[in-house]
Amino acid sequence: MQQAFSPVNPLTLPAWQSLQTQRAAMHGFSMPAAFDLDPQRFARFSLSHQGMLLDYSKNLIDVPTLDLLLQLAAQAGVPAALAAQYRGDIVNTTEQRPALHSALRRPAHGQLMLDGHDILTEVRQVHERMAELVAQVHSGQWQGFAGQGITDIVNIGIGGSFLGPQLAVEALQPFACGGLRCHFLTNIDSSEFYQISRQLNAGRTLFIVSSKSFGTLETLKNAEAARRWLLAQGCPHEQLCRHFIAVSSNVEKAVAFGITEKNILPMWDWVGGRYSLWSAIGLPIALMTGMDNFKAMLAGAHAMDLHALNAPLADNMPVIMALLGIWYANFHGAQSHAVLPYDNYLRSLPDHLQQLDMESSGKRVRHDGQPLDYSSGPVIWGNIGTNGQHAYHQLLLQGTQMVPADFIISARSLNPVADHQQWLYANCLSQSQALMQGKSLQQATEELRAAGMDEADVARLAPHKVIPGNRPSNTLVLPQLDPHHLGALIALYENRTYIQSVIWGINAFDQWGVELGKQLGERIYPLLNSDAGTAACDSSTAGLARLFRAARCSSGD
Numbered sequence: 001m002q003q004a005f006s007p008v009n010p011l012t013l014p015a016w017q018s019l020q021t022q023r024a025a026m027h028g029f030s031m032p033a034a035f036d037l038d039p040q041r042f043a044r045f046s047l048s049h050q051g052m053l054l055d056y057s058k059n060l061i062d063v064p065t066l067d068l069l070l071q072l073a074a075q076a077g078v079p080a081a082l083a084a085q086y087r088g089d090i091v092n093t094t095e096q097r098p099a100l101h102s103a104l105r106r107p108a109h110g111q112l113m114l115d116g117h118d119i120l121t122e123v124r125q126v127h128e129r130m131a132e133l134v135a136q137v138h139s140g141q142w143q144g145f146a147g148q149g150i151t152d153i154v155n156i157g158i159g160g161s162f163l164g165p166q167l168a169v170e171a172l173q174p175f176a177c178g179g180l181r182c183h184f185l186t187n188i189d190s191s192e193f194y195q196i197s198r199q200l201n202a203g204r205t206l207f208i209v210s211s212k213s214f215g216t217l218e219t220l221k222n223a224e225a226a227r228r229w230l231l232a233q234g235c236p237h238e239q240l241c242r243h244f245i246a247v248s249s250n251v252e253k254a255v256a257f258g259i260t261e262k263n264i265l266p267m268w269d270w271v272g273g274r275y276s277l278w279s280a281i282g283l284p285i286a287l288m289t290g291m292d293n294f295k296a297m298l299a300g301a302h303a304m305d306l307h308a309l310n311a312p313l314a315d316n317m318p319v320i321m322a323l324l325g326i327w328y329a330n331f332h333g334a335q336s337h338a339v340l341p342y343d344n345y346l347r348s349l350p351d352h353l354q355q356l357d358m359e360s361s362g363k364r365v366r367h368d369g370q371p372l373d374y375s376s377g378p379v380i381w382g383n384i385g386t387n388g389q390h391a392y393h394q395l396l397l398q399g400t401q402m403v404p405a406d407f408i409i410s411a412r413s414l415n416p417v418a419d420h421q422q423w424l425y426a427n428c429l430s431q432s433q434a435l436m437q438g439k440s441l442q443q444a445t446e447e448l449r450a451a452g453m454d455e456a457d458v459a460r461l462a463p464h465k466v467i468p469g470n471r472p473s474n475t476l477v478l479p480q481l482d483p484h485h486l487g488a489l490i491a492l493y494e495n496r497t498y499i500q501s502v503i504w505g506i507n508a509f510d511q512w513g514v515e516l517g518k519q520l521g522e523r524i525y526p527l528l529n530s531d532a533g534t535a536a537c538d539s540s541t542a543g544l545a546r547l548f549r550a551a552r553c554s555s556g557d
């Protein structure tokens with residue numbers, strides 16, 4: 001396997017330096033004026049792929065800025081890095097692994113050799129096993145301990161073993177088949193276990209224990225609780241195998257936990273957790289929507305990979321989105337980025353992208369361990385559009401920070417109701433337009449005068465109504481939210497995240513930061529039983545541990 005990276009400090013790239021000069025030259029750039037001056041601005045700054053349109057005309061760019069950003073991508077070696085990732089070179093340098101989630105969605109023919117194995121054959125075999133399981137569950141051939149078919153599946157997993165499947169299961173609800181209900185058990189919170197388990201009939205429930213490592217505390221504790229619950233509900237010990245499937249790259253640990261080997265679907269260390277919904281971690285998606293829809297999602301993602309690999313930089317959707325992200329994070333000081341899907345089915349997209357992007361881009365050193373002296377990834381946040389208009393859009397419009405936003409909407413609704421979709425679309429467009437146009441003091445003043453207000457009140461109120469405008473956004477329009485376009489959309493963001501990491505010179509595929517809390521949790525747990533050891537820890541942790549012990553004593557637990 002080849003090592004892909006000789007890390008580059010982007011600050012040394014000529015295009016980075018030119019962009020700094022360009023940023024200064026752009027001081028005073030007005031997006032509304034740019035639209036007035038150039039009737040072709042929308043056509044110039046938009047592109048489409050697989051029927052998806054990216055309108056990036058409402059950004060703080062002009063042609064020279066975009067040219068410099070494209071030069072930055074070329075100088076940072078983006079095309080070569082995309083090819084290296086797709087080929088299976090070691091792009092995860094700290095763990096010395098490739099990141100081959102793209103291999104999970106390649107068509108079923110061809111070969112990709114890794115350490116002497118053809119991994120495409122292995123992927124194919126797992127997809128075939130998934131198809132068998134889906135058929136068995138849907139046909140009622142898979143039966144629980146009481147000889148009845150399955151009605152409920154419970155995915156036990158967290159992080160990447162939860163967020164991607166949850167997003168896709170929700171997004172593809174109109175494509176549901178098989179009549180199953182799907183639940184996600186994630187947190188180590190007894191209330192969550194209680195709320196889910198009370199809806200279940202034990203004899204008709206299938207638990208999928210999803211954990212790449214099979215070492216994640218929350219997942220193992222919930223799997224143990226599920227096993228105890230099944231036994232308490234009358235499942236004989238020897239019949240537990242009818243109620244548990246596992247997905248893991250650590251088959252040994254899954255077997256040691258008690259899962260029958262034939263019920264364990266493998267995954268591989270070359271798939272990162274946050275990129276794993278395309279593997280057997282996506283089993284809940286296949287169970288809820290059928291294998292054909294799961295495969296259509298893979299095909300959409302694959303087409304996006306090919307686009308990222310082959311389209312010229314200037315026509316390349318993930319490249320353009322990545323460069324705009326860099327422009328705002330590194331040249332405008334933006335510290336957050338909003339993802340605003342105008343689609344209830346995409347309500348979990350911001351959650352998924354938070355893990356995808358913030359675990360990948362939340363880094364402080366380059367591949368070579370040198371600290372960054374520039375920003376890496378911003379905070380990703382967001383929620384369903386329209387709802388946000390009645391909440392945090394106030395800050396987007398009039399707050400002191402500039403927050404670049406992605407608006408995402410489908411041209412067609414799969415469940416049309418009267419003129420709802422037209423209003424939804426109008427709302428979406430109104431927000432990006434308001435962010436771009438704003439409202440001047442003169443406009444605010446005229447509006448108040450037109451409403452018949454006296455001059456003193458006009459003068460008092462007008463400044464509060466000013467909206468600065470010139471705030472950037474992208475609009476992504478999907479023809480409709482179907483499996484193919486969902487796959488393309490998620491893969492678009494995956495590629496965008498990777499491209500940004502290449503320019504920043506950071507590793508998008510490790511996440512060492514999350515380990516510290518896990519280690520400390522192991523040390524804190526015993527302090528909640530006894531105060532032995534509290535002397536050695538900080539007074540805040542000791543005080544909070546004391547409070548827990550006191551609460552437990554008083555409740556008699």
Ligand SMILES: O=P(O)(O)OC[C@H]1O[C@H](O)[C@H](O)[C@@H](O)[C@@H]1O
Binds near residue numbers: 160212359
């Ligand atoms: O799938 P698992 O091994 O249980 O891991 C679940 C999650 O745990 C972590 O702590 C990582 O930060 C995530 O990237 C991962 O997706």
